[in-house]
Amino acid sequence: MSLDLDGLDLAPDLADVMQRLTVVGVELARLIARSGLEGDLAAAQGTNAGGDGQKALDVMADAAYLRALHGSAVAYYASEEEDEILTLGPGTLALAVDPLDGSSNIDVNVSIGTIFSIFPAAGNAEASFLRKGSEQIAAGYMIFGPQCALVASFGRGVHLWILDPDTGRFERLPDIAGVPRDTVEFAINASNRRHWPAPIRAYIDDLMAGVDGPRGRNFNMRWIASLVAETHRILRRGGVFLYPGDSRAGYERGRLRHVYECAPIAFVVEQAGGEATDGYHPILDAVPSSIHARTPFVFGSAPKVRRIARYYDDAEQAALTPDEHL
Template sequence: MNSLHFKSFENFLLSSAIELELSTVVKDIVSACTDISKVLSCCTIEGLTGAIEQQNSSGETQKQLDVLSNQILKDKLCLNKSVKYIASEEENNVVSASPSGKFAVAFDPLDGSTNIDVNGSVGTIFSILPALKDGSPEASFFQAGNQQLCAGYILYGPATQLVITFGKGTYIFTLQPDANMFMLTENKTSIPKETSEFSVNMANTRYWKREFGNYIQHLLDGSSGPRQKPYNMRWVGAMVADIHRVICRGGVFLYPSDKREKLQTGKLRLVYEASPMALIIENCGGSAFNESTSLLSVVPTSLHQKVPVIAGSTNEVHTCLNYL
């Protein structure tokens, strides 16, 4: 076994000289996600899989586990003296934590929660930004993605995995349940520039703009079409799971804008989903754009702003952009 398999997440933080206060915040996020993982493992037995009569900030019906996961993360982070502000996809407004805190933490507590009822993969996405001294609490989250100090996600799949970047490389850790500890299993993972795999929701075909529809059709045409090679499509329906596949073996993840009134600016949230995923992808050699601009350069103007996402293997991302 390679020596990297023996390095725990805590030892990784120490050996990487991550700032102590930032380390405490990340460790609290990971600890909360470990608790969420335990809840998910018995959610069917406990009767926690259904929806509740309540909607989140985007008007989506919440699952019981959305609310519970959000509360677990919020409770943990509000006790951390280094956290000044918290923003969640499940909260309408910013939550203030410690007045002396240095960091602003944004998260999607349970991405892909509609997969819960069929025991599908789901995850938690998080982002850590410097908390601004001046301005409103929201202002700390209105920073471009390239200002993130750390971004990561937890995938709750056959194994629970942590994928994280501090801006220099992207690392994968796997939860060792008996020891309740994450161990380093992929050191500086890399996304290949070329791919023959794409991830998109084909049910939205009729709503796409013509240029994007042409791009997808040329992928489907395979070896006999303009791209002159076969492509495979994969779609889980949870951004965490679909992006994780791209990170592990290449591919391109696509969630474009479309003609529907509420999706003309995209579906995925910039602060909680697109921006942290962009930092992770770019730090393992991939690219992440909206339909014209690097996602890491986009400055949010609202907490729940939505954007299109085209991310993954660099050459395929730029090919898609050329169509658009």
């Protein structure tokens, strides 16, 4: 067994899928640690359904998860790297995955990861995934960084494991207590400022104004360009993450994918007492329109996420509707 699940009381089908995911995690952690020694994991390979360029490791990670899940309880497999949902066979579960998150960081030795989301299988492939994120029965991520960690929730808090490289086993650590509420860090790709919707620009401008602005205190900015790494920091240290929709062509609903990026991260964050919205509405209440649909994404410390929603309220009063992300 590569994962310590003692005391979590998971259904056997789900426990088996978690074991299989972490077997791949151990494999990927080793591959990543040896990147450059054997082959170039960042080599360009093609384009996925979302139009993103694929790197060698994106394709390898997808193939490894797919291989590992054959013969498991996973009936339906949806992946960032697969155009369509794949039917693996009869089974009780549906699994969506971003096999390799933070692909732009593969060749620069910065943390990358895998994000996963598990639902009970529904009547057909699409119905299994195009539903509210609140119906997930498991969600989480593995992060391949200085340490390889697994963070997962089964709807009763947020659990943490660290991979022991000596034994190849994920050992359980104390649960994640909760997203700290009073922090001064925010994460956003500020190079897109000129494209942001007015409420987001107003919120960030107020933070950037520091002690001289309306907030009367200084804030600190982070942008790793790996959603898993931003999530891990926010779970441990608090803060807020924003990837809003913006006025660039194709970015009207942001960059991040609802099914295999935002819904699972939102599930974990809410289980840790944080909040996750599209800027205004809770992510976990929204039904994605397609398997690769994007959504604007804001998550982190609850008071901060709520404050951002108030900027949308203010904008509405100034004649913009809350849904207007442009």
